[in-house]
Amino acid sequence: SDLLDWETKGGVKNAAQQDALAARLTKERKIIESETAWAEIQRAHGELTKQIQAAAKISQIQTAKAEAERVKLSRGRTLTSQVIMAEQDAAEAELTLTKLKVAQRKLETQGRLFINLEEGT
Numbered sequence: 001s002d003l004l005d006w007e008t009k010g011g012v013k014n015a016a017q018q019d020a021l022a023a024r025l026t027k028e029r030k031i032i033e034s035e036t037a038w039a040e041i042q043r044a045h046g047e048l049t050k051q052i053q054a055a056a057k058i059s060q061i062q063t064a065k066a067e068a069e070r071v072k073l074s075r076g077r078t079l080t081s082q083v084i085m086a087e088q089d090a091a092e093a094e095l096t097l098t099k100l101k102v103a104q105r106k107l108e109t110q111g112r113l114f115i116n117l118e119e120g121t
Helices: 002-074 080-120
Strands: none
Touching (some): 002 080
């Protein structure tokens, strides 16, 4: 009876150690996943910043080109269709820039939620 009692206690102790180990590994995995998710948010934000800078330059160039075409048209040196195409290009460039800024704001919101969740745990 004493031997059986000792084996039971040993089994319970071993099971408790296994549970503690599993809980620690789960916690460590969550920390690693959380750090990876945060790193991905930061990487994506940096990439969007570069894309926004490039899109802003393109938008400025297209807007200036459209303005130049309007001036040329007022002097009778271009076709209305050229002005319309230049204005369309400028509008599309502005739309691209706006979409990139929206994507970056969404990412920043995710980052804030992420930080709030991390502080809450």
